[in-house]
Amino acid sequence: MIEYLSRNLHHTDLHLNQYGMEQCLTEHHHGPAVRDHYLIHYILEGSGRFVVGNQTYHLRKGEGFLICPGVVTYYEADKNDPWAYGWVGFHGLQAEFYLTQAGLDAEHPTFRYDRDDELANYLTMMTNTTSLNTARDMQLTGLLYLILSLLVDNTQNETQIDNKENRKEVYIRKVIDFIEMNYSSKFTIAQIAHFVGLDRSYLCSIFKEYIHISIQEYLIHYRMNKACELMRNRQLSIGDISRSVGYDDPLLFSKMFKKIKGSSPKSYRNLIGTLFE
The missing domain is CATH 2.60.120.280 (Regulatory protein AraC)
Known part of the structure; x- marks a missing residue:
């Protein structure tokens, strides 16, 4: 049938x-x-x-x-x-x-x-x-x-994961997958830990051990990189981009963007505009 x-x-x-x-x-x-x-x-x-x-x-x-x-x-x-x-x-x-x-x-x-x-x-x-x-x-x-x-x-x-180091890599991949799927929404590190199924402190420890930055730092960098991609779309305002990467407050977004990228969102957009004209 x-x-x-x-x-x-x-x-x-x-x-x-x-x-x-x-x-x-x-x-x-x-x-x-x-x-x-x-x-x-x-x-x-x-x-x-x-x-x-x-x-x-x-x-x-x-x-x-x-x-x-x-x-x-x-x-x-x-x-x-x-x-x-x-x-x-x-x-x-x-x-x-x-x-x-x-x-x-x-x-x-x-x-x-x-x-x-x-x-x-x-x-x-x-x-x-x-x-x-x-x-x-x-x-x-x-x-x-x-x-x-x-x-x-x-x-x-x-999938038998006998090696503890391999098991840690699986957990880290789950963290990265979670961030990639949910970066545009608000969530806490505790929610990531719940998704992975590990204690929050232990998860933060092994993530930093392998990636060399904290989960929070990785999330911020990921969001800012996504924001840079969105900057090419001139139809989106800075506020639109801010909300699209998980920041309801455009001022906080601008502060974090400048901290990571070295310039304000507006200056960055103007710069890439001259590069691609």
């Missing part, structure tokens, strides 16, 4: 546009072909092969594969033990980020999830969703998030 969602919402963080489940016939195949969205297949029974580029993956129950937009792929059910699978197709501004967190991309398109039946259950719940349109869309999007969260959690559990 195949379900398609008609709305084209590429501007949303995550949008489901098709899903389904199928018991394939012997040697049932698709492709070679490309998609304009991400598509995950998860094998419920049987086996088959997935081909992308020069790589052929022989997959079975409990495994799955990712098709990335614009990538030519081919997949075929096994002749003797054809697979049954469920799938979800989606796109959105955060789709690539979530997949990366799950360890999936064009270079690493396969995964194994065999610790429980949750992934299969969520796919089944999708096909059984029969609510009215608005509620149905919300339920389906929620299930898509749950599916991706399982894959992310599964990958993190399978």
Whole structure:
């Protein structure tokens, strides 16, 4: 069974546009072909092969594969033990980020999830969703998030980080990811620590050990660099830029900008204006 969602919402963080489940016939195949969205297949029974580029993956129950937009792929059910699978197709501004967190991309398109039946259950719940349109869309999007969260959690559990130094690098990457996603909003170092899952003091200590500046200093530098990028857009006022990088007070923004960049926002904008004229 195949379900398609008609709305084209590429501007949303995550949008489901098709899903389904199928018991394939012997040697049932698709492709070679490309998609304009991400598509995950998860094998419920049987086996088959997935081909992308020069790589052929022989997959079975409990495994799955990712098709990335614009990538030519081919997949075929096994002749003797054809697979049954469920799938979800989606796109959105955060789709690539979530997949990366799950360890999936064009270079690493396969995964194994065999610790429980949750992934299969969520796919089944999708096909059984029969609510009215608005509620149905919300339920389906929620299930898509749950599916991706399982894959992310599964990958993190399978990645054995035995070396303490490597573990610290993972924490620092999480801090940087948080800042990159939220720099335009107000937040505290305590909120970052909660996101990472560490004590605030310990997180600040290991961050400075590796990056050689504090988290607060890194955040300020990141915001000021983003502000410099926005300066090129003449339609934005200094106040617009200030708010866009997390400062409601333009005077405080100007003070921090001058401290980091050595000149006021207005002087900096005038300077880059002469450089690019």
